[in-house]
Amino acid sequence: MTDKKWFLCIGLVMALFFYLFLQFVQQSRQIQHIVNQLKQDKKLENRHIVLIVQELGHPYWQMVANGAIEAAKADNISIEIVGPVRNSVEEQIKLLEKAILSKVDAIIVQGLNDEKFTPIINKAMERGIPTLTIDTDAPNSKRLAYVGTDNMSAGKTLGQLVVQKSGGTGAIGVIIGSESAENQLLRLNGLKTVVSEYKGLRIVDVRASNISMMVAIQQATEMLQKHPDISVMVGTSATDALGILQAMKSLNRNDIAVIGFDNLPETLDAIRIGEIEASVVQQPYWMGATSVHLLRDYFRGQSLPSIQFAEVEILDKTDNNKGMLP
Structure with missing residues (x-):
C-alpha cells in the first residue's frame, strides 16, 4: 500500500471515529436532558x-x-x-x-x-x-x-358592537360586574371611549351587579324603570346580560338590544334565539x-x-x- 493510500485510510478512520464520537456526545446530552427533565418533573x-x-x-x-x-x-x-x-x-x-x-x-x-x-x-x-x-x-x-x-381593548369591542347594533344613536344602560374590580372598570372605560365618538349615543346609567345575576336583575329593572328611553343594554361580566334579559321580561320590554360578555351556555342559547344580540367571549x-x-x-x-x-x-x-x- 502506498503512503498516499495509507494516509487516506487513516484519514477515513479518523473521520469515522470523530463522527461516532460526536454522535455519542449528542446522544449523551439528550439522555442527560431526559434524566434532568424526569428529575424536575419528579420535583x-x-x-x-x-x-x-x-x-x-x-x-x-x-x-x-x-x-x-x-x-x-x-x-x-x-x-x-x-x-x-x-x-x-x-x-x-x-x-x-x-x-x-x-x-x-x-x-x-x-x-x-x-x-x-x-x-x-x-x-x-x-x-x-x-x-x-x-x-x-x-x-x-x-x-x-x-x-x-386585554380588558381595555375588550371594552372597546363592546363599544363597537353598541355602535353596530344601535346605528350610532340611542340611550345606553350598563351593568358592570363590580365598581372596584380593575377589569370591569377597564371594560367600562373602553366602552365609554368608543361611545364618546358618537354624538347620538349616550350612557345614561351604570350600575354594579357584584357578579351576581340576581343583583343584575334588580339593578337592570330599576335602571329601565328610571330610564325608559334606553334602547341598548350592555353587561360587562358573565351573568350581567342574563340578568338584563330577566329584567326586560319582567317589564315586558322586547325593544332593547342586549350585548353581553362571555359564553355561558345560557348566553349561547339566548344568542341563538335572538334575545342577546352579541357577546364578547373570553377564554x-x-x-x-x-x-x-x-x-x-x-x-x-x-x-x-x-x-x-x-x-x-x-x-x-x-x-x-x-x-x-x-
Missing part, C-alpha cells in the same frame, strides 16, 4: 399551588378552575382552588394572606384592586412565592406574569390552564413573558363558522 409532584377565584361556584370561575385543574393534572402539580362563597374583595385578600402564611409554592390570583392587592402580591413575591395575576392584572406590583384579557379555561403551565415552566427554571393576553371573539347569531352556538 413537581411536591409543588403545591393555590388558585384564588373571585367566587366559588360562579360559572365563569368554574371554567377557569377546570382549566387549571386539568393542566395541574397533566403537569403532575398539586393545585388547591379557594375563594369566597360570595364575591368579596376582603375575603380574597384574607385568602391571599393565608396562602402566603402557608408558604405555598405559588399563587394565582386576580389583581382586583391595585391599592389593596399590590402590597400583598409584593409580599408574596418578596417571600419567594411566585405569584401570577389572572383575569385582572396588578401592573404596578411585582407579580411574575399576567394571564388574561377562561385557557387562562386557568396557561397559568399553571407557566408556573411549571418557572419551576423548571425558564423565564416567563410578563403578559399573556387571551384573545377575545365576538359571537352573534350569524357566527356559525366555529360551531360555538348550540
Whole structure:
C-alpha cells in the first residue's frame, strides 16, 4: 500500500471515529436532558399551588378552575382552588394572606384592586412565592406574569358592537360586574371611549351587579324603570346580560338590544334565539390552564413573558363558522 493510500485510510478512520464520537456526545446530552427533565418533573409532584377565584361556584370561575385543574393534572402539580362563597374583595385578600402564611409554592390570583392587592402580591413575591395575576392584572406590583384579557381593548369591542347594533344613536344602560374590580372598570372605560365618538349615543346609567345575576336583575329593572328611553343594554361580566334579559321580561320590554360578555351556555342559547344580540367571549379555561403551565415552566427554571393576553371573539347569531352556538 502506498503512503498516499495509507494516509487516506487513516484519514477515513479518523473521520469515522470523530463522527461516532460526536454522535455519542449528542446522544449523551439528550439522555442527560431526559434524566434532568424526569428529575424536575419528579420535583413537581411536591409543588403545591393555590388558585384564588373571585367566587366559588360562579360559572365563569368554574371554567377557569377546570382549566387549571386539568393542566395541574397533566403537569403532575398539586393545585388547591379557594375563594369566597360570595364575591368579596376582603375575603380574597384574607385568602391571599393565608396562602402566603402557608408558604405555598405559588399563587394565582386576580389583581382586583391595585391599592389593596399590590402590597400583598409584593409580599408574596418578596417571600419567594411566585405569584401570577389572572383575569385582572396588578401592573404596578411585582407579580411574575399576567394571564388574561386585554380588558381595555375588550371594552372597546363592546363599544363597537353598541355602535353596530344601535346605528350610532340611542340611550345606553350598563351593568358592570363590580365598581372596584380593575377589569370591569377597564371594560367600562373602553366602552365609554368608543361611545364618546358618537354624538347620538349616550350612557345614561351604570350600575354594579357584584357578579351576581340576581343583583343584575334588580339593578337592570330599576335602571329601565328610571330610564325608559334606553334602547341598548350592555353587561360587562358573565351573568350581567342574563340578568338584563330577566329584567326586560319582567317589564315586558322586547325593544332593547342586549350585548353581553362571555359564553355561558345560557348566553349561547339566548344568542341563538335572538334575545342577546352579541357577546364578547373570553377564554377562561385557557387562562386557568396557561397559568399553571407557566408556573411549571418557572419551576423548571425558564423565564416567563410578563403578559399573556387571551384573545377575545365576538359571537352573534350569524357566527356559525366555529360551531360555538348550540
